[in-house]
Amino acid sequence: MITPLSHNDRQSPDPSRPQAIVIGAGVGGLSAGALLAARGYGVTIIDPLDAPGGRAYAHRQDGFVFDAGPTIITAPWMFEDLWRDCGGRLADDVQLLPCTPFYKIRFDDGAWFNYSGDRVAMEAEVARFDRGDVRGYRSFMEESRRIYEVAFEQLADQPFHSLTLTASVLARLVRLGGYRSVYSVVAKHFKNERLRTIFSFHPLLIGGNPFTATSFYCLIAHLEGRYGVHYAMGGTNALVQGIANLVRRNGGVIRLGQTVETIQTQGRRATGVRLTNGEVLAADIVISNGDPATTYGKLLRHHPRKRWTDAKIARGDYSMGLFVWYFGTNRRYDDVYHHTMLFGPRYKGLLSDIFGRQQLADDFSLYLHRPSAVDPNVAPAGGDAFYVLSPVPNLAGSTDWQAMAETYRQRIASHLASTLLPDLERHVVVSKVSTPLDFRDRLLSWQGAAFALEPKLLQSAWFRPHNRSEELDNLFLCGAGTHPGAGLPGVLSSARIVDGLVPAATTFTARSGGRSSP
Missing domain, CATH: 3.50.50.60 (FAD/NAD(P)-binding domain)
Incomplete structure (x- = not known):
């Protein structure tokens, strides 16, 4: 250690x-x-x-x-x-x-999807949502592999300083469909809207809107499947x-x-x-x-x-901002997984609010991290360490985070208490929030954008x-x-x-x- x-x-x-x-x-x-x-x-x-x-x-x-x-x-x-x-x-x-599964994904009505690198288990999960999309899952993973082999293996470690090189590379990437968005590629393979959400959300992990991020980032599915997700x-x-x-x-x-x-x-x-x-x-x-x-x-x-x-x-065009609430509890929530995605009632509409209209919506989607599920060193005995992350507009929007931070935290806490963490507020013993203001002032990020x-x-x-x-x-x-x-x-x-x-x-x-x- x-x-x-x-x-x-x-x-x-x-x-x-x-x-x-x-x-x-x-x-x-x-x-x-x-x-x-x-x-x-x-x-x-x-x-x-x-x-x-x-x-x-x-x-x-x-x-x-x-x-x-x-x-x-x-x-x-x-x-x-x-x-x-x-x-x-x-x-x-x-x-x-290694984390198995990689994530657990919860939809707003309580439906769950276990996302892993096990192809057999993943096909079974896909079939639970839409049996007809199992073939689409296979074809999507094959397309993800093809994109990975060019965009990651051949290009991710190469400098792009020459227009001549860029032109030749772009020709290859255009053939791979790089002009399309991640969501449009996923939608080509899946008919079920929930499965489209599950297999297109990954750009949000690096600051991108799935509806506008280049389809190169479809490679993440193959990258995770090949090497796993680790802690x-x-x-x-x-x-x-x-x-x-x-x-x-x-x-x-x-x-x-x-x-x-x-x-x-x-x-x-x-x-x-x-x-x-x-x-x-x-x-x-x-x-x-x-x-x-x-x-x-x-x-x-x-x-x-x-x-x-x-x-x-x-x-x-800069990435979205992030609202992050770090909190520790004096009790354990052992039925909560290490990595949990909680999708709200809207997908495209929420992302349009964040990236396009740059306004803070009433609803949200969340990523809940509970490392104490596997690591006893991050929380005192009998307690849990969490952070919950919500994508929000960067500081090009008009949200007054000094006035809004505690209200937004309370809304998130209420949602977590009603879904995964019962009686949450009574058990919180450590609490800290980070807003786009912190990214701007503490990390010197332009417009408080979390990913440049x-x-x-x-x-x-x-x-x-x-x-x-x-x-x-x-x-x-x-x-x-x-x-x-x-x-x-x-x-x-x-x-x-x-x-x-x-x-x-x-x-x-x-x-x-x-x-x-x-």
Whole structure:
């Protein structure tokens, strides 16, 4: 078990190494920093929070541990490869537990669907809803596999910096139907509306509207079926602590509670960063794990930009916001599963309210996370740790979250009490809420959007902020807002891309005699 890291590193990276500064200690920034430190860079990661994690931070109170954000781990081999390439072994630091089923899905009238990677069990579940759609399930999973083999296996770890490459790739993706939405592909295979909901909701896990997200994200069904859904004992933040340790084992430094105010530039080069306390740190390369809109619109507001101008940033379509209630109870609810999706009475109409009209609806759909179902370390004995997440409009909408947060929490609590968690409010002993205001103010997310740019076709691949900045030669981007997108596999892939783009450390050693060049 890894001890949580919340202290600030006091040492500095080896000054004889070329210097890399990483802005943000989220999973993408930590992973990029760990890979570069293993390659010989002196890595400094800077983050305003008091512990690593970013969106994958952990809240800890009175013996309860709440993952702040991602809770679903797919493609565990990507973490195994990260540990290997940084001189470690994942199994020595983190225990991953497979989840069976992946989720339990509850409809508003009380009907349930158990979603798993077992094809026989899944066909039986589909047949319970509509026997005629079993054939559609088989054909959908085959289409998901085909999309996965191109969009994930061939393209997710490739940089999209060339229009020529993009044109050739898009031709392949058009043949796969990338111009269609996830929902339209699912609807082609399933006639039953509930099954259409079940097999199309996955883009919401990465900030997309199933009715507008590119059908590339149909690959998630095959990805989950092939590699499973896993939980890290201690919470997803245990993975974060493990990656932070990989950074430190290879000589990197993580400076917490410090905020980058400006990326310093000279011509087309980033020369380092200036912190809000006035300190200036020099660097050979700079990597931003922050929201690209914040990176360009705030950290580079002084720099003349050709592509990511203020006007272009303002025209972007950003993901929905999230309302998250973290709560601990002094009793256990052992009939509640680890991962539960609770769909409300509307699907398309609710998503139109969130993404289109950007208004807070009276109804909602929820994701309920109960890690204490499998992990005794996240709650005191006899208690349960929960978080419940509701997609809501981002701050481009007009909701006054300071006034609305408690009212909305009470509405969610009432719904949970009437469905899955009887007498809930009487047993809550720890409570904390997070709204789009927290994403904006605490995580520095543009418009309080939980996943940066919405994953639509013309905001994907080449159309997304590039992993090598278009504005500066030695500025690189990783994380949810750049290619390939949000979700743990996406941000890990972005770190891999950056690692492949950054020149060898010896390039700078030969040029500067072992000293970083300002």
